[in-house]
Amino acid sequence: MSSSSNGSGSVDTLNVDESVRSRYAEGAQSQQKELCCPVDYDPQFLKVIPAEIIDRDYGCGDPSKYLNEGDIVLDLGSGGGKICYIASQVVGPTGKIIGVDYNPEMLGLAEKYKKEIGDKIGYHNVEFRRGKIQDLKLDLGKVEEYLSQNSVKTFEDYLALDEYKEKIMNELPLIPDNSIDVIVSNCVLNLVRTEEKAIMFKEMFRVLKKGGRVAISDIVSDEDIPLELQNDPKLWSGCVSGAFRDDLFLTAFEDAGFYGVEITEWGNEPFEVVDEIEFRSVTVTAYKGKQGICLERNQAVIYNGPFKQVLDDDNHVLERGIRTAVCDKTFQIFSKEPYKNQFTLISPKEEVSLDQAGEFDCSRSEVRHAKETKGGVFEASGLKNASCDPDDGCC
Numbered sequence: 001m002s003s004s005s006n007g008s009g010s011v012d013t014l015n016v017d018e019s020v021r022s023r024y025a026e027g028a029q030s031q032q033k034e035l036c037c038p039v040d041y042d043p044q045f046l047k048v049i050p051a052e053i054i055d056r057d058y059g060c061g062d063p064s065k066y067l068n069e070g071d072i073v074l075d076l077g078s079g080g081g082k083i084c085y086i087a088s089q090v091v092g093p094t095g096k097i098i099g100v101d102y103n104p105e106m107l108g109l110a111e112k113y114k115k116e117i118g119d120k121i122g123y124h125n126v127e128f129r130r131g132k133i134q135d136l137k138l139d140l141g142k143v144e145e146y147l148s149q150n151s152v153k154t155f156e157d158y159l160a161l162d163e164y165k166e167k168i169m170n171e172l173p174l175i176p177d178n179s180i181d182v183i184v185s186n187c188v189l190n191l192v193r194t195e196e197k198a199i200m201f202k203e204m205f206r207v208l209k210k211g212g213r214v215a216i217s218d219i220v221s222d223e224d225i226p227l228e229l230q231n232d233p234k235l236w237s238g239c240v241s242g243a244f245r246d247d248l249f250l251t252a253f254e255d256a257g258f259y260g261v262e263i264t265e266w267g268n269e270p271f272e273v274v275d276e277i278e279f280r281s282v283t284v285t286a287y288k289g290k291q292g293i294c295l296e297r298n299q300a301v302i303y304n305g306p307f308k309q310v311l312d313d314d315n316h317v318l319e320r321g322i323r324t325a326v327c328d329k330t331f332q333i334f335s336k337e338p339y340k341n342q343f344t345l346i347s348p349k350e351e352v353s354l355d356q357a358g359e360f361d362c363s364r365s366e367v368r369h370a371k372e373t374k375g376g377v378f379e380a381s382g383l384k385n386a387s388c389d390p391d392d393g394c395c
Helices: 013-029 051-055 082-091 104-112 114-121 140-149 155-171 194-207 233-237 246-256 328-334
Strands: 072-076 096-101 126-130 180-186 208-221 259-266 272-274 277-287 299-303 309-311 317-319 323-326 343-346
Touching (some): 051 104, 114 126, 194 208, 246 259, 246 277
Parallel strands (some): 072 096, 072 180, 180 208
Antiparallel strands (some): 309 317
């Protein structure tokens, strides 16, 4: 198998999977200090969380800082539930937290105090589900129930199990499409096998609502990781050997369709150094919602600076101080985080309704003259090159 994130070669996935499962099973029973980085969580949210959960939390950041009241949140690799129980207090009674983890020992620890914590904060908005974060359709809890009632001894039994799994994935998915406002994760994505990492990012994209976002804390490397390190089960389960190279971590979000990808936290000091390769914690945020048709509503944006020009995720070249013609979708995106403070938005004097809007002309000049936004007629040709390539489908 090849390692798409850190070079190429064959990785012993059986040893890796078993090492991760067993090490975190042990981590649910007793504290494993080498599995975590020091993180300063808001102490007000820790008061209701039992010491057993706090002591057996293995993370490298605090993605709960990026949540808002009322958010529906999915925590990938929720472990003992610490981030879930912090997040439950941030989003409040109108929000909801879903923790997904594969390890039954960790899920048991998280479930152990669920009622007690909910009673303390005055509401119950947390639930835990068993599944793999790279396969958010298959509910392993339901599979386990099926196996407790149906033995699998023959090939026909195996086919029946396969049909049951297919049925629940389609009819009762672990996490439905477009159902989540925010995905958080704390030092877990690196534990997924290399060949399944791209699938994991696509699953994250699938379950997010349009306009949803992710806040992911994880470990990255500053160099490619040699195959011999990738084949070390202890280093893999220790959040080292499965880490993305730092630049490729951001590319993974882009490749899955996210926009506005941003490093919001960067660990100056390495979490660990192995063979002169530095491994550090980072937190990355990104958004879903740039897919769809481009409509012409005579809108423009001005990039405020400080750079002379910037290139966005759809290859729009935005020059400082220039009225740039954009489609309605781009206009709406630039009105929100993470862009809203970087642009001046210019709506036309006479609004073009959505039902009257035509298709945005990606071959036109990127300049939107002031006369045009004020309702006048203006010949746009000959000003500048197109802001995006129509052969690429624009935006």
